[in-house]
Amino acid sequence: MATTMATPLSGPIQALPPVQMRAGGGLASFLRKVWAVAAKDLRAELRGREVFSSMTVFSVLAVLIFGMAFDLRVPEAKMVAPGVLWVSILFAGVLGLNRSFGAEMDRGTLPALLLAPMDRSAIYFGKVIANFVFTFGTALVILVATFFVYDVDLLQPLIFAGVLLGTLGYVAVGTIFAALSASARARESLLPILLLPVMVPVFMAGVALTAVVLDGGGLADVTNWLGILIGFDLIFLIVAYLLFDMILEEV
Amino acid sequence: MSTSASARPNRWTPMDIAQLVLGVLAVGAAVATMWAALVYARPATNLAGDEQLAQRIFYVHMGTIMGALAGFIVSFASSIVYLITRKLDWDRLCQAAVEVGLIFGMGTVVTGMFWAKPTWNTYWTWDPRLTTATITVLVYVAYLLFRNGIDNRQTRARFGSIYAILAFSSVPLTFFSARWFRSIHPVVFGNENPDAQGGFDIGSTMGTTLGIAMIGFIIIFSALLVLRFRQLRNEDELNELREELA
Amino acid sequence: MTLSTAKQTLISVQGVSKRFGRKRVLTGVDLNVEQGSVTTLLGANGAGKSTLMRIISGLAKPDRGDVVLGGVSLRKAGHELRRYIGLVTHAPLLYDNLSATENLAFYARLYDMEDAAPRIDAVLQAVDLWSRRKDPVRTFSRGMVQRLAIGRAILHDPPVLLLDEPDTGLDPASAELLADLIRTLGAANRAVLLTTHNLERARTWADSVSLLADGTIAFCEPAASFSEQSLRRLVIRVDRDAQDYATEDDMAPDLVGEQVAG
Ligand SMILES: Nc1ncnc2c1ncn2[C@@H]1O[C@H](COP(=O)(O)OP(=O)(O)OP(=O)(O)O)[C@@H](O)[C@H]1O
Ligand SMILES: [Mg+2]
Numbered sequence: 223m224a225t226t227m228a229t230p231l232s233g234p235i236q237a238l239p240p241v242q243m244r245a246g247g248g249l250a251s252f253l254r255k256v257w258a259v260a261a262k263d264l265r266a267e268l269r270g271r272e273v274f275s276s277m278t279v280f281s282v283l284a285v286l287i288f289g290m291a292f293d294l295r296v297p298e299a300k301m302v303a304p305g306v307l308w309v310s311i312l313f314a315g316v317l318g319l320n321r322s323f324g325a326e327m328d329r330g331t332l333p334a335l336l337l338a339p340m341d342r343s344a345i346y347f348g349k350v351i352a353n354f355v356f357t358f359g360t361a362l363v364i365l366v367a368t369f370f371v372y373d374v375d376l377l378q379p380l381i382f383a384g385v386l387l388g389t390l391g392y393v394a395v396g397t398i399f400a401a402l403s404a405s406a407r408a409r410e411s412l413l414p415i416l417l418l419p420v421m422v423p424v425f426m427a428g429v430a431l432t433a434v435v436l437d438g439g440g441l442a443d444v445t446n447w448l449g450i451l452i453g454f455d456l457i458f459l460i461v462a463y464l465l466f467d468m469i470l471e472e473v
Numbered sequence: 474m475s476t477s478a479s480a481r482p483n484r485w486t487p488m489d490i491a492q493l494v495l496g497v498l499a500v501g502a503a504v505a506t507m508w509a510a511l512v513y514a515r516p517a518t519n520l521a522g523d524e525q526l527a528q529r530i531f532y533v534h535m536g537t538i539m540g541a542l543a544g545f546i547v548s549f550a551s552s553i554v555y556l557i558t559r560k561l562d563w564d565r566l567c568q569a570a571v572e573v574g575l576i577f578g579m580g581t582v583v584t585g586m587f588w589a590k591p592t593w594n595t596y597w598t599w600d601p602r603l604t605t606a607t608i609t610v611l612v613y614v615a616y617l618l619f620r621n622g623i624d625n626r627q628t629r630a631r632f633g634s635i636y637a638i639l640a641f642s643s644v645p646l647t648f649f650s651a652r653w654f655r656s657i658h659p660v661v662f663g664n665e666n667p668d669a670q671g672g673f674d675i676g677s678t679m680g681t682t683l684g685i686a687m688i689g690f691i692i693i694f695s696a697l698l699v700l701r702f703r704q705l706r707n708e709d710e711l712n713e714l715r716e717e718l719a
Numbered sequence: 720m721t722l723s724t725a726k727q728t729l730i731s732v733q734g735v736s737k738r739f740g741r742k743r744v745l746t747g748v749d750l751n752v753e754q755g756s757v758t759t760l761l762g763a764n765g766a767g768k769s770t771l772m773r774i775i776s777g778l779a780k781p782d783r784g785d786v787v788l789g790g791v792s793l794r795k796a797g798h799e800l801r802r803y804i805g806l807v808t809h810a811p812l813l814y815d816n817l818s819a820t821e822n823l824a825f826y827a828r829l830y831d832m833e834d835a836a837p838r839i840d841a842v843l844q845a846v847d848l849w850s851r852r853k854d855p856v857r858t859f860s861r862g863m864v865q866r867l868a869i870g871r872a873i874l875h876d877p878p879v880l881l882l883d884e885p886d887t888g889l890d891p892a893s894a895e896l897l898a899d900l901i902r903t904l905g906a907a908n909r910a911v912l913l914t915t916h917n918l919e920r921a922r923t924w925a926d927s928v929s930l931l932a933d934g935t936i937a938f939c940e941p942a943a944s945f946s947e948q949s950l951r952r953l954v955i956r957v958d959r960d961a962q963d964y965a966t967e968d969d970m971a972p973d974l975v976g977e978q979v980a981g
Contacts, residue, residue: 251831258828262814269855270816330810333778334871337812338829339802398639402632406622416619416636419611422604423646426654450650454643461642465635468556472628472779626740716741 255340259348263322264355273321277360281314285367299372304432307376308425310364311357311389316414318356319396322349323404336470346397346466350459353393353400361385374436380444384431387451391424394455398462401469427451492699499696502689506536514682523591530588532682536690537580538606543694544574545609549641552634561709564630567637568620569701571613573694578610601651608647612640626709726753727789729879729910730775734784736934737770744770746934747784750912754878757901757911759921759942762931768914769809771931772883775912776806788879802830805877807885811868815857819848819867822856823874830875838874846870847896861888869897873904880904882913886920898924921945 267273288306289299296302326332335345365385369376399416403409431447510532516525547570555563585603586596597603616636623629730752737745744767752758762768773779775786777793777800786793791800806812813822820839827835843852846866856864865888872880882901886894901924904911915921921928922942929939 254831255829258825262817262825265821266814266816329815330808331812331814333773333806333808333810334812334826335829336778337776337801337804337806338826339798339800339831340829341798395639395643399636402636403619403622405628406619406632407624408622412619412622415615419608419615420640420643422608423643423650426647426650430650430654446653447650450646450653454646457642457646458639461639465556465638468631468635471631713741 252341252344255338255344256347256351259335259345260351260355263349263352266325267352267356272325273318274356274359277314277317277356278363280317281310281360281364282367284310284313285364285371289371300374300436303368303372303374303376304429304436306372307364307368307385307432308388308428310368311361311385311428312392312418312421312425313414314360314364315353315357315389315392315396316417318353318360319393319400319417320410320413322353322397323400324409327404332470342467342470343463345470346401346462349397349400350393353397354390357393357396358386358389361389376432376436378435380435380441381432383448384428384435384444384451387448387455388424388428391451391454391458392421394458394462395420398458398466398469401466423450423454427454488699488703492696492703495692495696495699499693502692506532506686506689509682509685513678515678527588527591530584532686534581534584534588535683536686537577537584539687540577540690540694541574541581541606541609543691544570544577544698545613545641545644547698548574548613548637552637552641555630555634556638559627561626561630562706564633565705565709566698566702567634568617569698569705571616571637573697573701575610575613575617576697577690577694578606578613581606582610599651599654601648601654604651604654605644605648608651609644612643616640626712726755728752728787729754729789730912731787732771732775732784733787735771735774735781735786736783737767737774737779737781743934745774745781748931748934748936750929750936750939752910752912754910755905755908756927757905757913757925758939759925759928760912760914760931761916761918761921761928762914766931767934768931769883772806772808772881772912772914775879776804776881777801778806802875803877803879805872805875805880807868807872807882809883809887811856811864812871813856813864813867816855818855819843819852819859819870822867823871826871826874832875842870842874845873845900847893862890862893865889866893866896869900873900878909880909880911880913882911884914884916886915886917894920 285306288302288309292299292302292306323332326335336342338344362385365376365381368374396413396417399413399420403412403416406412427447427450431444431451434443434447510529514529514532516528548567551563551566551570555561555567582603585606589598589600589603590596616633619636620629620633623632728751730750732748732750735745735748736743748767748771750758750760750771760768760771770779774781775788775793777786788796788800788803793800814825817825820843823839823842824835827839832838840849843849846869848863848867848870851859851863856867859867865885869882869885872882885897889897898920901911901913905926911925913925915924922945925942927939927941928945930937
């Protein structure tokens with residue numbers, strides 16, 4: 223096909239240097255495009271600062287407000303810290319996910335991604351990477367804020383691992399739901415309603431894992447929770463990969 | 474308007490017959506289930522007072538679980554078929570199954586709560602099955618809200634199916650995490666959970682009654698599913714006619 | 720593989736129909752654009768020009784019919800075929816927060832272009848945005864955005880160019896720039912399909928002129944023989960078919976222009 227299309231062309235447009243295509247495609251080309259989409263979102267965020275700043279500010283506010291709410295009746299802040307950590311991650315994450323496809327929708331740029339010669343799952347994985355960076359970055363801020371406000375030792379490797387896996391599962395589902403809700407009416411309020419009930423396994427596994435580690439548990443005590451998180455990540459990354467093409471087949 | 478209908482007014486389609494038969498069967502099933510649960514089943518041997526009375530709700534509880542389960546499985550399967558065939562009937566079936574399943578799902582939660590009050594002395598606990606049922610109900614309420622937000626009929630069907638598939642995939646994980654999270658629910662079949670409180674033995678009449686209730690509810694579910702499916706089909710037809718006239 | 724001297728049909732629209740709900744927008748459109756030729760598509764607002772462009776570019780699917788690009792059917796082709804299409808739409812397809820260079824660099828990566836920097840620089844010069852290349856697109860004026868959108872479409876040097884109202888928002892000098900560019904593209908054996916509401920440009924920029932009306936190509940004639948008169952004749956005929964009220968006499972020329980050019 224490439225040759226039949228290329229031969230009739232008698233050369234480059236005058237005065238413009240010729241286009242050189244990278245030889246070969248396959249996985250390397252796919253991954254380059256995944257990264258191009260992710261890097262585009264990250265760079266746009268770096269320039270515009272529209273998403274990440276509101277996510278972090280919101281999350282710090284959430285940690286403080288939960289602290290105030292529980293201060294009166296809960297004897298030890300340590301008791302609620304795992305819940306506060308994960309609730310804040312989930313709620314702050316919605317802010318970023320909403321913009322992920324919402325921004326493309328508002329500015330009408332989605333067709334440009336659809337026109338590109340690539341499997342459309344590259345858009346999905348690129349967005350997952352960008353959303354992961356935003357959400358995991360926010361989660362780290364929440365970890366530190368909770369560490370100070372609640373005075374609990376959250377900065378432990380197992381908790382980091384849990385947050386990492388939980389955030390990945392969260393954005394895996396969140397990115398595809400963001401694509402689904404982007405063209406719906408009232409998408410901003412719709413996304414959390416779609417997302418939160420499906421995220422219950424991640425939420426419960428995350429809270430339980432954090433609580434067990436805070437109570438002094440080791441790797442052996444949290445393997446089932448890590449298992450839930452890894453299983454969730456794998457299931458939804460694969461199902462989303464299979465379904466994503468159909469979301470964008472006509473927009 | 475519907476010239477085809479007025480041309481042969483007394484012709485019965487297979488759908489009409491299925492609807493009639495299922496409707497009659499459903500009435501019979503409802504009567505039989507009530508009779509079996511309230512009259513035929515003998516009292517549990519190890520319970521007394523309110524708990525003895527409340528255990529009879531268990532039959533309806535199990536029945537509604539069957540209805541909800543059937544609804545969500547049908548919605549999952551018909552979503553997959555829709556995405557492959559792109560025939561709107563499969564989307565209608567999916568929506569009908571979710572709506573009917575939701576009624577039974579809410580029934581499951583409510584009967585569970587009424588049973589829990591005398592037995593566990595609280596309406597609400599974070600029992601894994603109750604938790605999973607409630608979260609699942611919320612997932613499918615979200616499905617209906619989501620559909621509402623999409624105007625284009627084809628897009629609504631496509632996106633609804635994709636969401637239904639993803640939503641269904643999370644239910645087993647919710648169940649397992651909720652089970653590990655905390656479990657004080659009695660295990661009726663088998664004896665896996667020694668901590669369970671409020672269990673009761675199933676005698677021979679109980680087994681039969683349970684069977685009647687589960688089959689009965691599946692029949693009621695099917696009857697409602699067919700009715701709702703046809704209603705949705707008519708609704709789409711009506712909308713098309715209205716658009717044509719406008 | 721062998722270089723053929725015969726002109727190949729690069730864009731071939733074959734019996735394309737499209738409806739939105741009950742509304743039939745396209746009812747069997749046939750249209751061919753050969754390599755090295757420029758075709759204008761005229762049509763009133765809502766005639767379906769943009770819909771046709773979206774279908775040719777693969778953004779929308781036809782209900783019936785097919786589009787064949789360079790001998791390859793869009794229905795059967797994989798995503799590799801999209802490499803050969805350049806599209807300008809009503810929306811500029813640019814990211815506000817990124818600079819002109821960054822936007823083009825992003826698209827260069829999506830199109831597998833190697834060593835894209837010199838090409839990007841040349842495109843920026845060709846659309847006269849060299850001095851503003853480092854500014855974010857959100858600071859651009861309407862016409863500058865449009866020029867960058869054109870640059871984006873030709874960046875990967877596609878043999879098939881679909882330009883949906885590329886002249887909107889352009890000042891006379893920029894429009895002349897665009898005219899030159901389209902002529903060069905035609906000379907370089909690209910197939911160009913463009914829409915415009917300006918009858919003068921429709922005639923002078925293209926080799927042939929087509930009119931989309933009532934969901935089909937109502938006529939298609941060489942640009943040289945195309946005149947407002949031929950268009951007027953046709954519009955009246957189409958109108959008669961549709962509503963049976965207009966006669967040639969009570970149709971003032973400027974009204975005709977409005978019918979077509981909106
Ligand atoms: N996504 C859509 N859903 C419903 N109707 C649509 C959609 N897109 C286009 N249409 C309808 O299709 C018709 C053709 O629209 P299109 O944008 O192709 O017209 P056009 O010829 O490009 O007009 P213009 O000159 O204003 O750009 C219009 O009546 C429009 O309302
Ligand atoms: Mg248009």
